[in-house]
Amino acid sequence: MRYMNGHKMEKINTTIMGGGIVGCAIAYRLSQKYNDITLFEKSPLLTVKPGAIMGDNQTSRNAGVIHAGIYYEKQKSPLKSRLCVKGNRMMYDFCKEFGVPHKKVGKLLVATDGYGEMMLEKQHQIAKENGVPEMDILDEEKVKQLEPNVRCTKALYSGTTGIVDPVKMAHKMAYLSQQAGVAIVEGNEIIDITPSGKDYIVVSRDNHHNLFRFETDIIINAAGLYSDKVARMVNPEYPHRISPLKLEFASFYRTKRQDINLGMNIYPAPNYFIKETGEIIRPTEEQIKAELGKTIATTVGSHLTPTLDENWELGAEVTISPVQSGKCSIDDYTNTQPLRKFHERVSRFFPNLKLDDLVNNGDPETDLGNRAGILAGIDDGTDFVIESDEKYPTMINLIGIESPGMTSCLAIAEYVKEIFSQIR
Ligand SMILES: Cc1cc2nc3c(=O)[nH]c(=O)nc-3n(C[C@H](O)[C@H](O)[C@H](O)COP(=O)(O)OP(=O)(O)OC[C@H]3O[C@@H](n4cnc5c(N)ncnc54)[C@H](O)[C@@H]3O)c2cc1C
The missing domain is CATH 3.30.9.10 (D-Amino Acid Oxidase, subunit A, domain 2)
Structure with a gap:
């Protein structure tokens, strides 16, 4: 236990930043094996009525399409191409098992001229x-x-293309995480992170401007549109920009x-x-x-x-x-x-x-x-970036989690779990 100004400072082993569909999927996956996880979400996203659009996030504003994985070239976007196809299967399995509204309606990509037909061949x-x-x-x-x-x-x-209610999906994963012991702190924004030895001192602020300081061993940055800024709170030289x-x-x-x-x-x-x-x-x-x-x-x-x-x-x-x-x-x-x-x-x-x-x-x-x-795409590439920071390996950044991030969320969580098991 550390002390700050003579007061004990609370210690959290793993801090997940962001309660969009990816942060919730990571909380759900990690909670099946690990303890002492807290997820911070700055908006009240998780209490939003399903179907409602709210907040500064991608999850509650997306099109709800469960993509099949036909858009992403292996060479240019290796993570998207792999995680979308895997995530598609995982999402249907999850929705069936836990009763999340979805439907495998299928999809037609249509060409109306020769250029379009050429693009279809490419996609095929x-x-x-x-x-x-x-x-x-x-x-x-x-x-x-x-x-x-x-x-x-x-x-x-x-x-294999379908539709899903993304907010209900996020709610369900958050609920299952809580059942497994994850603490979910809504309406609480992380405003500062300072590396301190092998750990981090983190400051969060709630809707009433109360500050909460704590120490954490591992940070998982799933802050969507703000993920690059969060990465630079820890390492000012972090290269990618949203x-x-x-x-x-x-x-x-x-x-x-x-x-x-x-x-x-x-x-x-x-x-x-x-x-x-x-x-x-x-x-x-x-x-x-x-x-x-x-x-x-x-x-x-x-x-x-x-x-x-x-x-x-x-x-x-x-x-x-x-x-x-x-x-x-x-x-x-x-x-x-x-x-x-x-x-x-x-x-x-x-x-x-x-x-x-x-x-x-x-x-x-x-x-x-x-x-x-x-x-929340990045300006210097076409793929998701999911990796430990070079200088601070216990900081896992998820940057550029644009489409098909919703479809891929459970496969992304699995991928993060692999990185997590190596650094903890
Ligand atoms: C218009 C649109 C349509 C899309 N359509 C599809 C689709 O049909 N199919 C598909 O697969 N994907 C789609 N996507 C992409 C998909 O929505 C995203 O990839 C996915 O929602 C990303 O989830 P996330 O949790 O990473 O990010 P977000 O949903 O953006 O969540 C990040 C969360 O982090 C929180 N946060 C940020 N900073 C902090 C902080 N400092 N402290 C605490 N919390 C913080 C934010 O409040 C936010 O709730 C679409 C995206 C958009 C914008």
Whole structure:
């Protein structure tokens, strides 16, 4: 026990920073084997009503798609490619075992021209290399049988893509962790960390501005959009930086008319976009080789995603996302994209949808989409970064946990558990 100003200072063995879906998954996985773990979350995320959007996090604002793992090339994104495929299986198993609302609705990636078909072939190849099951190329007729309201020249089918309620998933893992002895401290932000010998002195602040100082042996930094700043609290030379990217959403009701009904995730063939502005482009192979991950990035493209109702059946609402608005400040969740843009992006492959079917943000004067989220990618790469700090090996940083971080959360937790078992 250490003393500070003559007072005993509490000691916590393992401190997890961040109660998003990844922090909760890590708490759940570690709690199956280890004791003395405390998770700090600055917002009241874990008490948020399922389905509600709140706070400065990615988990409660995401699209809820359980990805299959077809977007991430092994060479460029080794962790994403491996952890997404593994995480997909783990998520279905977890949801079934613990009663988390989800549905394996499948997905069609649709091409409407030759460039799109070329992109589908690329994705199919990546999917094969990643070992993604239940993939097939479908012609126009087969697509019509599955989704009569979708138009395309070809599609890539994925049978293991699904939808889940991400907040309920996080709640369930937090609940199971608590049952196994993890202390969860909500509404408490870690504001300072000082390395001290082999340990760390940590200061947290609650919603009433009360400070709490404690000593800890191991820190797991799952602070999402703030994870790079947290990493630099410990090691000011920590290299990676989060490059926040705003993604906006709109929605419509599939039950409004039969000709806009659908049941699967419908994605366009992937696109490239300019990171700075969000503008969609069609680069040459040379440009891709030179600029991917630097000035340009790939996007899954604006897609249609069904939602779940309270009985785990398809809900009436279908979301359209993302329309990217480029780089943004870290907590700017304002809607900026007009409904017209969402409509333009999907009308090529979903032609019966009318502009006035789209639900706006409640202000008909502005006619903007109805919610926004911010992705926590890094500015110098395309993969997740999950590793011990070079100087401080008992500090495990998870940086760049953007999409498919939700799908991968249990596989990420398993990976962190391996690092943890080596450093403790
Ligand atoms: C718009 C959007 C759509 C997405 N769609 C999908 C999808 O369909 N499928 C998919 O697999 N992935 C998707 N993702 C990605 C996915 O949401 C993230 O990868 C995942 O939620 C990351 O979880 P996390 O716990 O690492 O981060 P977060 O959810 O961001 O949580 C980090 C937490 O850390 C807390 N925190 C930060 N600093 C501190 C501090 N100092 N002290 C205490 N707490 C702190 C924050 O309050 C926050 O709650 C999407 C992301 C976005 C933004």
